Amino acid sequence: MSRGPALAVVGATGAVGEVMLRILSQHADVWGEIRLVASPRSAGRKLAVRGEECEVVALADEAFDGIDVALFLVPGEVSARWAPVAAARGAVVVDSSPAFRADPEVPLVVPEVNPHAVRLRPRGIVASPHDTTLTLAPVIGALHAGFGLRELVVASYQAASGAGRDAARALREQISLVADSDLGTGPGDVRRAVGEDGLGPFSGPLALNVVPWTGELLGDGWSSEELGLREETRKVLGLPGLRVAATCVRVPVLISHSLAVHARFEGEVTVDRAHEILATSPGVVLYDQPEVGDFPTPADVVGTDPVWVGRVRRAPDDPTALELFVCGDNLRKGAALNSAQIAEMVAAELAASAGPSPLPAEPSSAPSSGG
Amino acid sequence: MSRGPALAVVGATGAVGEVMLRILSQHADVWGEIRLVASPRSAGRKLAVRGEECEVVALADEAFDGIDVALFLVPGEVSARWAPVAAARGAVVVDSSPAFRADPEVPLVVPEVNPHAVRLRPRGIVASPHDTTLTLAPVIGALHAGFGLRELVVASYQAASGAGRDAARALREQISLVADSDLGTGPGDVRRAVGEDGLGPFSGPLALNVVPWTGELLGDGWSSEELGLREETRKVLGLPGLRVAATCVRVPVLISHSLAVHARFEGEVTVDRAHEILATSPGVVLYDQPEVGDFPTPADVVGTDPVWVGRVRRAPDDPTALELFVCGDNLRKGAALNSAQIAEMVAAELAASAGPSPLPAEPSSAPSSGG
Numbered sequence: 001m002s003r004g005p006a007l008a009v010v011g012a013t014g015a016v017g018e019v020m021l022r023i024l025s026q027h028a029d030v031w032g033e034i035r036l037v038a039s040p041r042s043a044g045r046k047l048a049v050r051g052e053e054c055e056v057v058a059l060a061d062e063a064f065d066g067i068d069v070a071l072f073l074v075p076g077e078v079s080a081r082w083a084p085v086a087a088a089r090g091a092v093v094v095d096s097s098p099a100f101r102a103d104p105e106v107p108l109v110v111p112e113v114n115p116h117a118v119r120l121r122p123r124g125i126v127a128s129p130h131d132t133t134l135t136l137a138p139v140i141g142a143l144h145a146g147f148g149l150r151e152l153v154v155a156s157y158q159a160a161s162g163a164g165r166d167a168a169r170a171l172r173e174q175i176s177l178v179a180d181s182d183l184g185t186g187p188g189d190v191r192r193a194v195g196e197d198g199l200g201p202f203s204g205p206l207a208l209n210v211v212p213w214t215g216e217l218l219g220d221g222w223s224s225e226e227l228g229l230r231e232e233t234r235k236v237l238g239l240p241g242l243r244v245a246a247t248c249v250r251v252p253v254l255i256s257h258s259l260a261v262h263a264r265f266e267g268e269v270t271v272d273r274a275h276e277i278l279a280t281s282p283g284v285v286l287y288d289q290p291e292v293g294d295f296p297t298p299a300d301v302v303g304t305d306p307v308w309v310g311r312v313r314r315a316p317d318d319p320t321a322l323e324l325f326v327c328g329d330n331l332r333k334g335a336a337l338n339s340a341q342i343a344e345m346v347a348a349e350l351a352a353s354a355g356p357s358p359l360p361a362e363p364s365s366a367p368s369s370g371g
Numbered sequence: 372m373s374r375g376p377a378l379a380v381v382g383a384t385g386a387v388g389e390v391m392l393r394i395l396s397q398h399a400d401v402w403g404e405i406r407l408v409a410s411p412r413s414a415g416r417k418l419a420v421r422g423e424e425c426e427v428v429a430l431a432d433e434a435f436d437g438i439d440v441a442l443f444l445v446p447g448e449v450s451a452r453w454a455p456v457a458a459a460r461g462a463v464v465v466d467s468s469p470a471f472r473a474d475p476e477v478p479l480v481v482p483e484v485n486p487h488a489v490r491l492r493p494r495g496i497v498a499s500p501h502d503t504t505l506t507l508a509p510v511i512g513a514l515h516a517g518f519g520l521r522e523l524v525v526a527s528y529q530a531a532s533g534a535g536r537d538a539a540r541a542l543r544e545q546i547s548l549v550a551d552s553d554l555g556t557g558p559g560d561v562r563r564a565v566g567e568d569g570l571g572p573f574s575g576p577l578a579l580n581v582v583p584w585t586g587e588l589l590g591d592g593w594s595s596e597e598l599g600l601r602e603e604t605r606k607v608l609g610l611p612g613l614r615v616a617a618t619c620v621r622v623p624v625l626i627s628h629s630l631a632v633h634a635r636f637e638g639e640v641t642v643d644r645a646h647e648i649l650a651t652s653p654g655v656v657l658y659d660q661p662e663v664g665d666f667p668t669p670a671d672v673v674g675t676d677p678v679w680v681g682r683v684r685r686a687p688d689d690p691t692a693l694e695l696f697v698c699g700d701n702l703r704k705g706a707a708l709n710s711a712q713i714a715e716m717v718a719a720e721l722a723a724s725a726g727p728s729p730l731p732a733e734p735s736s737a738p739s740s741g742g
Binding site: 151153155157175176178179180183185186187188189190191203204205207208209210211212213217220221222223227230241242243244245247249251252253254255258260262271288290291293295296297298299300301302303304310311312313314315316317318321323325331 | 522524526528546547549550551554556557558559560561562574575576578579580581582583584588591592593594598601612613614615616618620622623624625626629631633642659661662664666667668669670671672673674675681682683684685686687688689692694696702
């Protein structure tokens with residue numbers, strides 16, 4: 001490990017993988033080898049990372065030989081099958097899928113909120129939360145540290161890309177269909193313009209519409225993303241009894257999730273103190289001057305790393321509650337970035353335990369290409 | 372008044388006026404003369420109502436001569452100027468503007484919730500709430516009657532047409548612009564595709580975006596629509612101390628507002644009882660079978676009269692609270708329909724006080740044309 005730990009990126013050819021390779025090329029380079037791993041049908045493709053072409057290798061046991069940290073950017077069932085394989089071969093797994101988020105032996109980490117949890121990983125696996133939780137966590141974690149959180153009521157405005165690349169493509173096609181159609185104002189006119197074939201993965205048309213459903217149906221009418229936001233927020237904040245009620249809604253936005261948040265705290269709060277806290281919190285940008293039109297919108301924050309917060313108000317009838325509007329790029333902080341941050345924390349930990357000065361200040365040689 | 376009271380429709384040529392003329396043509400005909408009134412520049416235009424062409428007359432004192440009920444579908448400053456004129460000439464004014472909603476001597480009426488309030492009108496004026504309040508009121512009024520309401524947290528998904536006809540047109544143009552552009556995924560790419568000239572009345576691009584702002588800026592970072600929803604809901608429900616915290620957000624939908632609602636009640640609630648209440652409430656359609664994809668969306672409810680409610684769940688950590696998703700056509704129940712319902716209640720009251728049988732079961736002659 002003379003040039004930093006070896007990293008495997010599993011799922012390098014997917015939507016989040018693509019963002020991850022950009023992030024790895026932009027961040028300070030702490031890695032030795034970076035090996036790109038994907039399904040066998042993508043093996044042999046070449047992708048650029050750190051300015052070098054890198055050949056994709058097929059997901060298999062030996063793909064993890066010599067790997068120190070394995071970033072999993074794949075669906076839950078793939079992580080469930082392969083993350084334990086990577087861990088058994090000695091890699092620390094950073095998993096972005098839902099597979100291990102609820103596992104009590106797997107820490108769920110947002111580096112701005114609970115960085116120390118990353119070291120307690122009895123299974124050798126660290127999980128990264130769902131994109132909606134990640135949009136909320138840096139803001140609400142900072143306010144919890146300042147005020148003590150008691151309750152959250154959240155309504156989401158989730159982008160199509162949160163449901164995958166095909167979902168974002170379906171929205172773009174729907175936008176073209178409704179733009180070209182002579183829409184009426186009757187029930188179902190948008191649905192007819194989009195057509196049943198054009199719905200994509202959504203349960204209704206998304207162009208010129210909103211769909212109050214994301215995820216799978218769990219019991220009592222709840223969606224998996226609504227209850228997931230509750231469970232994950234509780235775990236990241238270390239508040240197992242926190243009251244959380246969420247309504248998750250898909251909106252016709254390509255990238256970046258937004259959340260309207262009602263947060264109740266232990267005692268009285270002020271907007272001035274909330275502004276002070278948010279203005280100095282890592283990973284958070286306070287953008288809150290409605291008198292000049294400054295508040296975050298998804299189209300304005302897309303492509304940026306932090307989560308953005310504005311519309312900070314004290315509830316008019318409850319001096320212990322704040323209202324907030326939060327936006328974040330669901331493919332960056334909401335997925336690739338948080339996993340990259342966790343992996344970089346693990347890299348620093350491995351480097352520190354490997355010797356006194358394992359990482360050169362300047363890379364002394366060109367990065368190797370994997371494969 | 373042998374053939375029913377005479378009605379003036381002030382603002383007949385506007386977006387809400389257009390919907391009002393359709394409603395008057397569809398509803399049971401309780402009116403004698405219907406006189407269409409608009410600004411002097413629209414005088415002389417002919418519009419169809421009850422199957423007859425009707426000439427528009429200019430707004431002036433004498434436009435209210437012989438009028439029993441005057442429906443005002445105009446901006447607040449026009450209502451503030453002319454509603455007292457109509458009332459002084461003996462008409463009962465039904466005003467859809469914000470001008471009188473907060474006036475303690477003007478009742479604010481949602482016929483499904485507080486019908487009796489219409490009779491207490493010391494100024495001769497009855498006000499109809501804002502479209503967002505009207506989307507919420509039939510649902511929350513019914514649940515309040517059943518459970519006793521304590522607190523509301525509301526996040527809105529408001530359609531462009533709530534900001535007027537030009538706003539809806541601006542959204543359609545923005546949809547065409549983004550459909551034709553080769554959008555990137557960087558900050559401001561949507562804003563550049565739309566252009567500063569294409570923003571219309573919105574403070575940011577609305578196509579492929581959401582804008583967490585509707586209305587004017589009031590103090591402490593609140594928008595007029597957020598505080599208006601609080602004040603109006605309190606007045607309609609007769610609960611001056613009700614806790615209401617709202618975040619109002621514009622979404623790229625042409626017609627129909629949606630609301631994610633967290634409602635806390637006096638005691639324990641159940642979804643079964645809430646379903647019973649909502650299934651039997653006037654003006655409300657319960658549409659809540661997420662297991663087969665049945666929940667309301669704005670594109671599916673547009674053009675219909677009732678408000679639709681689904682996603683009814685009990686808060687997972689609070690047995691006294693319910694989560695709901697409500698959709699309603701902001702140009703029908705949200706504007707024209709509610710005012711028409713109030714006017715029809717006044718018509719019935721006037722008819723009852725005029726004699727034993729003033730309204731023929733079948734109109735015995737063709738309606739007169741105004742002007």
